[in-house]
Amino acid sequence: MPPSGTRTVATDREERRLGFRLTLPTQVLILFIAVFPLLMQLYISLTDWSPLEGTGWWRAYELWNGFANYTDLLGDSRLWGALWRTFVVMLVCVPAEFLLGLGLAVLFMDDFPGKRVFYSILLMPMMVVPAVAGYMFFMLFQSGGPVNGILSGLTGLDVTIAWLSDPTLALVAVMIADIWQWTPLMFLILLAGLVGVPEDQLKAATLLGASWGQRFVTIMLPRIRTVLIIALAIRVIESFKIFDTLYIMTGGGPGVATETISVYIYKVTTQDLIWGYVAAIALVILIALSVLTVLAMKRMAAAGGRA
Amino acid sequence: MTTIRLENLVKSFGSFTALKTMDLEIGNGEFVALLGPSGCGKSTTMNMIAGMEAPTSGRILFDGRDMAGVPMGKRGVGFVFQNYAIFTHMTVRQNLAYGPKARGWPKAKVDAAVAKIADFLQLTPMLDQKSAKLSVNILQRLAIGRSAIVEPAIFLLDEPLSNVDAAFRAVMRTELKHLQREFRQTMVYVTHDQLEAMTMADRIAVMDHGVLQQVGTPIEVYNDPVNLFVARFIGAPGMNLVEGTLAETDRGLAVDLGAFGLSPPLPAALAGAARTAGAKEVVYGFRPEEVTLRTEGPGLRAAVGFVERIGARTIVHFGAADRALKIVAEPSTAVSVGETLSIEPVAASVRLFDKASGRAIKGAA
Numbered sequence: 001m002p003p004s005g006t007r008t009v010a011t012d013r014e015e016r017r018l019g020f021r022l023t024l025p026t027q028v029l030i031l032f033i034a035v036f037p038l039l040m041q042l043y044i045s046l047t048d049w050s051p052l053e054g055t056g057w058w059r060a061y062e063l064w065n066g067f068a069n070y071t072d073l074l075g076d077s078r079l080w081g082a083l084w085r086t087f088v089v090m091l092v093c094v095p096a097e098f099l100l101g102l103g104l105a106v107l108f109m110d111d112f113p114g115k116r117v118f119y120s121i122l123l124m125p126m127m128v129v130p131a132v133a134g135y136m137f138f139m140l141f142q143s144g145g146p147v148n149g150i151l152s153g154l155t156g157l158d159v160t161i162a163w164l165s166d167p168t169l170a171l172v173a174v175m176i177a178d179i180w181q182w183t184p185l186m187f188l189i190l191l192a193g194l195v196g197v198p199e200d201q202l203k204a205a206t207l208l209g210a211s212w213g214q215r216f217v218t219i220m221l222p223r224i225r226t227v228l229i230i231a232l233a234i235r236v237i238e239s240f241k242i243f244d245t246l247y248i249m250t251g252g253g254p255g256v257a258t259e260t261i262s263v264y265i266y267k268v269t270t271q272d273l274i275w276g277y278v279a280a281i282a283l284v285i286l287i288a289l290s291v292l293t294v295l296a297m298k299r300m301a302a303a304g305g306r307a
Numbered sequence: 308m309t310t311i312r313l314e315n316l317v318k319s320f321g322s323f324t325a326l327k328t329m330d331l332e333i334g335n336g337e338f339v340a341l342l343g344p345s346g347c348g349k350s351t352t353m354n355m356i357a358g359m360e361a362p363t364s365g366r367i368l369f370d371g372r373d374m375a376g377v378p379m380g381k382r383g384v385g386f387v388f389q390n391y392a393i394f395t396h397m398t399v400r401q402n403l404a405y406g407p408k409a410r411g412w413p414k415a416k417v418d419a420a421v422a423k424i425a426d427f428l429q430l431t432p433m434l435d436q437k438s439a440k441l442s443v444n445i446l447q448r449l450a451i452g453r454s455a456i457v458e459p460a461i462f463l464l465d466e467p468l469s470n471v472d473a474a475f476r477a478v479m480r481t482e483l484k485h486l487q488r489e490f491r492q493t494m495v496y497v498t499h500d501q502l503e504a505m506t507m508a509d510r511i512a513v514m515d516h517g518v519l520q521q522v523g524t525p526i527e528v529y530n531d532p533v534n535l536f537v538a539r540f541i542g543a544p545g546m547n548l549v550e551g552t553l554a555e556t557d558r559g560l561a562v563d564l565g566a567f568g569l570s571p572p573l574p575a576a577l578a579g580a581a582r583t584a585g586a587k588e589v590v591y592g593f594r595p596e597e598v599t600l601r602t603e604g605p606g607l608r609a610a611v612g613f614v615e616r617i618g619a620r621t622i623v624h625f626g627a628a629d630r631a632l633k634i635v636a637e638p639s640t641a642v643s644v645g646e647t648l649s650i651e652p653v654a655a656s657v658r659l660f661d662k663a664s665g666r667a668i669k670g671a672a
Contacts, residue, residue: 198392200388200389200390200392201392201393201394203359203379203386203388203392204386204388204392204394204453205394205405205409206379206380207357207379207380207384207385207386207454208380208405208406208409208453208454208457209380209381209406209409209410209457210380210405210409211380211409214409218394218405219394222396223396
């Protein structure tokens with residue numbers, strides 16, 4: 001019998017080989033759906049290639065322009081404008097959704113009559129297809145639409161605000177739609193976290209004389225830290241990609257007033273057809289978002305160690 | 308440092324009555340164990356004392372003051388949870404300081420109190436450790452310290468040892484009893500483990516099916532169970548209980564135990580009580596520890612079923628199923644399976660119960 005040490009090493013190698021063989025189909029799949037398009041994107045981003053050229057994308061090297069696309073995007077004011085609007089949407093919508101979701105989740109920790117009904121109603125916006133939600137809000141914000149109708153009723157004046165044609169109000173309307181649709185997700189995740197807070201710890205804190213506010217800050221918030229970061233990370237990433245609802249409501253207009261990064265990329269892809277440039281923008285954004293995600297994950301891992 | 312009085316305490320959950328009229332008085336600095344099988348209402352009683360649940364009817368008085376409507380944070384009750392409910396995301400120090408900070412004590416006072424209690428409970432070396440990874444006996448001390456720091460009037464402990472492995476329980480029991488003596492706190496301890504109740508409590512309140520069965524010192528409850536439930540529940544192994552019929556013999560009143568034969572004559576006082584009570588069908592009880600075992604002689608005749616040798620003592624099992632007897636004997640006792648022996652209970656240890664009511668028939672002491 002060989003010494004056990006050698007045997008273990010041999011078995012380890014054997015096991016690793018088996019593992020490799022078992023995961024091979026998945027690895028090939030990942031190669032095709034993730035790695036290959038990424039490399040293709042990188043390749044095209046270094047050229048002036050466009051589908052109008054009539055040549056296949058693999059011959060894009062004939063239009064090689066080095067890093068010109070990347071230097072171009074630094075001076076693209078429309079791109080920076082779109083990025084800025086995307087950040088505005090993120091900075092307004094995510095905190096709003098978070099605070100509303102947290103408040104609702106706290107309310108739902110206790111029992112009250114009709115809780116199940118309210119729960120179902122609250123989750124409904126999340127189930128609506130974003131494009132459909134877009135049409136709903138498109139209708140709601142028409143100058144003769146229900147929003148103005150309600151405002152007229154409340155103020156007693158004849159309100160005829162042209163929401164979707166005013167550059168500022170259009171962005172506000174788009175953000176309201178986003179908050180309406182995604183607060184439920186925040187609510188759901190945070191409620192799951194709050195329900196998981198150990199009941200006896202809350203009771204122990206109460207018996208020690210802690211008020212509700214003290215319990216919230218010292219027990220509940222630290223306990224749902226991880227969940228909280230996950231919820232925020234999901235919404236930050238998602239709000240960066242805001243598209244369907246917005247595109248149907250305003251199409252990015254009036255002018256470029258509601259043109260976010262997704263809308264801009266969509267337009268450049270389908271209208272201007274400069275795919276080399278599009279590839280460069282998309283790659284930069286992908287890297288930026290990845291860095292953001294990794295940072296969030298690191299914070300989460302750290303929080304996980306503490307909680 | 309408070310007396311607790313429970314007056315006609317009742318708790319129902321819908322149609323289910325968890326506690327049926329409980330009356331109990333717990334003295335200042337006393338350690339009382341609420342003992343009973345699960346579902347007997349002991350935890351419900353404790354939760355009502357703590358204010359986590361409101362009684363359906365009846366009153367809870369602390370030092371004569373009615374606690375109805377006093378929220379749990381204001382009752383001055385220290386509560387040690389079954390799993391200790393330590394705030395695992397905080398350090399030991401933060402756990403200890405939680406109560407004082409919640410009450411808004413000035414920082415200097417909080418620090419002084421934490422230092423004092425940590426020193427007393429030997430928690431000073433781990434004050435700045437995260438409490439998530441502490442061993443269970445430190446968690447117990449921390450749980451007690453966290454409640455004790457705000458000087459509660461009474462301490463409630465909800466089966467704190469049930470998650471501890473058996474080997475360590477003895478250590479924890481000793482430590483808990485020691486702490487109780489040091490604090491001289493009124494303590495109410497809920498448990499289903501009679502060993503915990505017997506070793507630690509000044510008095511035991513035995514409960515079953517929402518009814519308080521007996522209150523007394525561990526020895527009282529052990530020696531003079533008021534009914535069959537208490538007799539069966541207290542003691543390991545429990546009391547031997549054999550159904551029989553009273554029979555007059557030429558040597559006095561005895562019990563006809565069927566297959567086991569006739570019991571030795573009852574002691575005069577017990578015989579008198581049995582005659583007075585007028586019962587015919589009785590249950591004859593004696594502790595497995597208090598018997599004389601012989602090959603021949605007076606007593607119950609039974610065949611040895613099997614023998615458990617557990618070191619310090621030997622448990623001899625007689626008979627089968629519903630008419631089984633257990634005898635605790637010396638470790639060196641030589642008996643063989645199948646052998647028929649005479650079991651003579653020590654006269655003073657014999658107890659009689661009325662078969663119909665389950666109540667003890669008591670002779671004048």
